Amino acid sequence: xxxxxxxxxxxxxxxxxxxxxxxxxxxxxxxxxxxxxxxxxxxxxxxxxxxxxxxxxxxxxxxxxxxxxxxxxxxxxxxxxxxxxxxxxxxxxxxxxxxxxxxxxxxxxxxxxxxxxxxxxxxxxxxxxxxxxxxxxxxxxxxxxxxxxxxxxxxxxxxxxxxxxxxxxxxxxxxxxxxxxxxxxxxxxxxxxxxxxxxxxxxxxxxxxxxxxxxxxxxxxxxxxxxxxxxxxxxxxxxxxxxxxxxxxxxxxxxxxxxxxxxxxxxxxxxxxxxxxxxxxxxxxxxxxxxxxxxxxxxxxxxxxxxxxxxxxxx
Amino acid sequence: xxxxxxxxxxxxxxxxxxxxxxxxxxxxxxxxxxxxxxxxxxxxxxxxxxxxxxxxxxxxxxxxxxxxxxxxxxxxxxxxxxxxxxxxxxxxxxxxxxxxxxxxxxxxxxxxxxxxxxxxxxxxxxxxxxxxxxxxxxxxxxxxxxxxxxxxxxxxxxxxxxxxxxxxxxxxxxxxxxxxxxxxxxxxxxxxxxxxxxxxxxxxxxxxxxxxxxxxxxxxxxxxxxxxxxxxxxxxxxxxxxxxxxxxxxxxxxxxxxxxxxxxxxxxxxxxxxxxxxxxxxxxxxxxxxxxxxxxxxxxxxxxxxxxxxxxxx
Numbered sequence: 001x002x003x004x005x006x007x008x009x010x011x012x013x014x015x016x017x018x019x020x021x022x023x024x025x026x027x028x029x030x031x032x033x034x035x036x037x038x039x040x041x042x043x044x045x046x047x048x049x050x051x052x053x054x055x056x057x058x059x060x061x062x063x064x065x066x067x068x069x070x071x072x073x074x075x076x077x078x079x080x081x082x083x084x085x086x087x088x089x090x091x092x093x094x095x096x097x098x099x100x101x102x103x104x105x106x107x108x109x110x111x112x113x114x115x116x117x118x119x120x121x122x123x124x125x126x127x128x129x130x131x132x133x134x135x136x137x138x139x140x141x142x143x144x145x146x147x148x149x150x151x152x153x154x155x156x157x158x159x160x161x162x163x164x165x166x167x168x169x170x171x172x173x174x175x176x177x178x179x180x181x182x183x184x185x186x187x188x189x190x191x192x193x194x195x196x197x198x199x200x201x202x203x204x205x206x207x208x209x210x211x212x213x214x215x216x217x218x219x220x221x222x223x224x225x226x227x228x229x230x231x232x233x234x235x236x237x238x239x240x241x242x243x244x245x246x247x248x249x250x251x252x253x254x255x256x257x258x259x260x261x262x263x264x265x266x267x268x269x270x271x272x273x274x275x276x277x278x279x280x281x282x283x284x285x286x287x288x289x290x291x292x293x294x295x296x297x298x299x300x301x302x303x304x305x306x307x308x309x310x311x312x313x314x315x
Numbered sequence: 316x317x318x319x320x321x322x323x324x325x326x327x328x329x330x331x332x333x334x335x336x337x338x339x340x341x342x343x344x345x346x347x348x349x350x351x352x353x354x355x356x357x358x359x360x361x362x363x364x365x366x367x368x369x370x371x372x373x374x375x376x377x378x379x380x381x382x383x384x385x386x387x388x389x390x391x392x393x394x395x396x397x398x399x400x401x402x403x404x405x406x407x408x409x410x411x412x413x414x415x416x417x418x419x420x421x422x423x424x425x426x427x428x429x430x431x432x433x434x435x436x437x438x439x440x441x442x443x444x445x446x447x448x449x450x451x452x453x454x455x456x457x458x459x460x461x462x463x464x465x466x467x468x469x470x471x472x473x474x475x476x477x478x479x480x481x482x483x484x485x486x487x488x489x490x491x492x493x494x495x496x497x498x499x500x501x502x503x504x505x506x507x508x509x510x511x512x513x514x515x516x517x518x519x520x521x522x523x524x525x526x527x528x529x530x531x532x533x534x535x536x537x538x539x540x541x542x543x544x545x546x547x548x549x550x551x552x553x554x555x556x557x558x559x560x561x562x563x564x565x566x567x568x569x570x571x572x573x574x575x576x577x578x579x580x581x582x583x584x585x586x587x588x589x590x591x592x593x594x595x596x597x598x599x600x601x602x603x604x605x606x607x608x609x610x611x612x613x614x615x616x617x618x619x620x621x622x623x624x625x626x627x628x629x
Binding site: 072121124125129131132134135136138139140142143146147149150153154166240283284287289290293294296297300301303304307308 | 617
């Protein structure tokens with residue numbers, strides 16, 4: 001399965017390199033310096049950005065589902081993404097001249113606070129109601145999002161905010177996506193702790209019995225998802241449902257052994273977002289539809305299928 | 316005891332209305348009043364439609380945390396509107412007389428809503444959270460498809476969609492207002508006539524059948540009324556996710572009875588106080604142009620969250 005996924009990813013990446021408003025053909029790459037420049041400056045960065053954010057979002061979704069012990073949550077809908085947006089908004093308001101690094105750190109901190117808040121609420125919910133957790137997460141994220149709107153409206157920044165509230169890759173060029181390499185790094189580091197996250201998914205008592213430092217691993221996981229989410233929101237915006245549907249599908253196909261399933265999750269996430277991005281570029285050629293919108297449709301349908309589809313042991 | 320509270324609410328509402336109309340009015344009184352009166356009527360219409368729709372919806376679902384908007388009703392309205400413009404083209408859409416537009420739109424919405432919520436309610440009646448979650452995801456799906464369609468249709472037609480779906484309280488068309496008032500009036504009258512049957516329906520299918528009420532047809536009639544009320548309010552001011560939930564749960568605190576004879580007017584009055592009073596404070600006291608709905612949605616969202624969290628697991 002891993003091999004098939006990798007092949008699919010390669011095919012989609014190549015397709016992504018050659019889809020766009022300006023015609024780019026294989027032979028032109030060797031003869032026309034302009035074509036090569038287009039590839040290096042625009043097409044390749046975009047493709048890389050899509051692969052990294054798709055993969056990392058799927059991974060952070062899988063980790064969050066382990067931390068919260070619930071299959072129906074993900075950072076982008078349960079407050080982390082909205083928390084990051086709130087952070088960026090606050091920096092823009094109070095320190096418009098702040099460097100990118102400051103913006104990043106602050107967005108990650110607010111994202112962390114938002115996800116910690118969600119965790120605190122979830123721990124007070126009855127464990128027998130998995131869907132209630134998802135519902136509370138959606139509403140919690142919605143309230144944070146509405147708060148962002150209120151502040152942005154007061155400060156006349158509504159249009160500015162719209163950019164992060166709906167993710168898209170059309171603005172990605174060389175020099176404007178490099179933060180995402182950091183995202184890839186964090187996701188890769190998180191993979192090193194995959195076993196710990198898999199254990200934490202079995203619950204507090206089981207984790208402690210197995211000799212795991214429960215709270216330390218919890219903090220580690222929260223940090224990882226917050227940084228991944230915040231940096232993705234800073235660079236490309238909110239892309240909902242990736243972290244929700246991909247880990248679910250992979251768990252159905254390959255089980256919960258994260259060390260084995262996380263690479264599959266990452267590849268599937270990357271491939272799915274890439275596919276949606278290519279679709280968004282083709283449907284209304286030469287105009288583009290943001291990937292957040294395309295994935296909003298695809299992801300919602302997949303989620304409905306997960307919710308009502310054939311019964312498996314998901315909870 | 317409770318009817319007395321209704322009178323109190325009415326008094327508060329009258330105070331809000333007086334303040335709204337009178338506060339800070341300078342210059343030509345006739346002009347100011349007619350301008351503000353238009354907005355006031357729109358506010359009242361929307362307030363009462365939303366609260367009534369919510370009460371009706373909660374009655375047939377027999378649940379106090381559901382509202383049509385949480386279940387994606389108004390997102391569905393925007394979707395049908397956009398689809399209609401997409402299929403017909405903006406030109407021929409605007410050439411339709413306003414009444415026809417409205418009726419076609421409402422009929423489409425009713426069809427879609429009956430199909431969707433009918434199946435949802437029948438299939439998921441016992442699994443509340445699954446049903447709400449489905450509703451919310453559907454709402455998101457409708458919103459994505461709507462913005463998707465709005466991206467594909469050409470800019471001129473997009474203007475038509477915008478003009479039709481996001482009228483705020485600020486600019487409400489007088490002609491549309493008359494039509495909306497007539498439709499809402501009829502729907503509200505029908506709901507009021509149903510009040511005793513609603514009491515019976517809220518007891519549950521079996522009791523309703525025993526008391527000589529057919530739950531299926533009752534549910535159908537209620538859904539029709541809800542779709543009229545929701546589409547009128549959405550057409551006038553755009554989607555409002557949590558207003559209904561907020562005001563109806565407040566109404567259940569102030570007049571804690573099951574009887575719709577009390578509940579319907581009480582929810583309507585509280586809703587009107589919220590909108591007129593809130594708008595008065597925002598516009599006159601804070602001098603802000605901020606849409607009230609955004610604030611109401613934050614508050615309503617918090618209420619929804621507490622209602623969910625306070626629910627005892629069964």
